[in-house]
Amino acid sequence: MRMSEGVEWAAHACAVLSALPENKGLSAAALAEFHDLAPAYMAKHMQALARAGVVTSIRGAGGGYRLARPATEISLWDIVEAIEGGEPAFRCSEIRQQGPCKTPRADCKRPCGIAARFARAEALWRAELKSMSLADIVMEVVRTRSMARNAEVIAWLREKL
Amino acid sequence: MRMSEGVEWAAHACAVLSALPENKGLSAAALAEFHDLAPAYMAKHMQALARAGVVTSIRGAGGGYRLARPATEISLWDIVEAIEGGEPAFRCSEIRQQGPCKTPRADCKRPCGIAARFARAEALWRAELKSMSLADIVMEVVRTRSMARNAEVIAWLREKL
Numbered sequence: 672m673r674m675s676e677g678v679e680w681a682a683h684a685c686a687v688l689s690a691l692p693e694n695k696g697l698s699a700a701a702l703a704e705f706h707d708l709a710p711a712y713m714a715k716h717m718q719a720l721a722r723a724g725v726v727t728s729i730r731g732a733g734g735g736y737r738l739a740r741p742a743t744e745i746s747l748w749d750i751v752e753a754i755e756g757g758e759p760a761f762r763c764s765e766i767r768q769q770g771p772c773k774t775p776r777a778d779c780k781r782p783c784g785i786a787a788r789f790a791r792a793e794a795l796w797r798a799e800l801k802s803m804s805l806a807d808i809v810m811e812v813v814r815t816r817s818m819a820r821n822a823e824v825i826a827w828l829r830e831k832l
Numbered sequence: 833m834r835m836s837e838g839v840e841w842a843a844h845a846c847a848v849l850s851a852l853p854e855n856k857g858l859s860a861a862a863l864a865e866f867h868d869l870a871p872a873y874m875a876k877h878m879q880a881l882a883r884a885g886v887v888t889s890i891r892g893a894g895g896g897y898r899l900a901r902p903a904t905e906i907s908l909w910d911i912v913e914a915i916e917g918g919e920p921a922f923r924c925s926e927i928r929q930q931g932p933c934k935t936p937r938a939d940c941k942r943p944c945g946i947a948a949r950f951a952r953a954e955a956l957w958r959a960e961l962k963s964m965s966l967a968d969i970v971m972e973v974v975r976t977r978s979m980a981r982n983a984e985v986i987a988w989l990r991e992k993l
Binding site for chain 1: 833834835836837839840841843844847865866867868869908916919921922923924925927928930931932933934935939942944945946947949950952953954956957960961964968969972973976977978981984985988
């Protein structure tokens with residue numbers, strides 16, 4: 672079971688976008704350049720974030736993507752859901768209803784014990800991702816990165832805007 | 833992100849094996865038949881469970897697979913790990929070390945904030961799966977299935993052994 676690398680790219684891209692001033696956007700190409708990533712894939716991931724309402728795009732000079740709402744109101748789950756979709760990782764195909772000793776459909780109104788337990792574990796995972804905001808992450812990145820590096824990031828952004 | 837259907841098959845197969853008497857085994861073909869599943873794939877999943885030490889195989893008449901230890905000592909995580917491997921779903925590729933503002937390797941001794949948060953969420957998910965034993969699941973399945981269906985399962989198993 673593996674999450675798409677797009678989740679990592681999208682999370683880092685959103686962290687970069689959180690540093691933009693009002694009314695400014697950044698292109699998918701610039702976001703790809705920032706981490707030296709493939710522009711075509713980054714464009715695809717940014718489109719997915721836009722469809723999910725995590726980012727929005729501004730047209731015209733200084734346009735591009737920007738966060739659709741404050742970083743405090745974007746969770747890590749929002750980013751995962753945008754890229755991976757909201758389907759559970761464990762998908763029950765009701766095999767208890769197959770074979771010589773199958774359980775009749777009428778007796779399968781509640782999910783089977785196996786599916787129910789996987790759902791419970793996934794709910795915990797989701798709740799944890801929902802509790803973590805992009806703002807938390809950005810604050811930590813900025814705090815743990817050297818001042819010189821933070822200055823470099825700001826200089827790079829100013830050049831792109 | 834999707835878990836292999838093998839996890840569902842393997843979990844149900846282990847639940848069936850938990851009902852075997854001492855010194856008896858069940859073939860992968862019989863386990864496939866029980867839920868009307870593809871025998872070749874079931875064989876592959878049973879081999880994975882055997883390699884991980886969740887099941888063991890007995891040779892000779894009445895041979896086949898059986899649980900390698902009591903159902904109380906097999907967790908849902910053991911089954912997931914056997915089929916999917918133990919790698920985390922989120923795999924950090926350290927993109928912070930790439931691009932014009934890259935963080936130098938020497939400053940990346942600790943995982944980045946994004947990777948650390950995904951690791952925390954996954955740890956919760958794993959801990960929950962580790963806390964759920966096969967015995968818990970089997971007890972619930974048996975309790976919620978009708979007596980008639982439980983009798984059918986036992987009759988089917990007796991015929992196969």
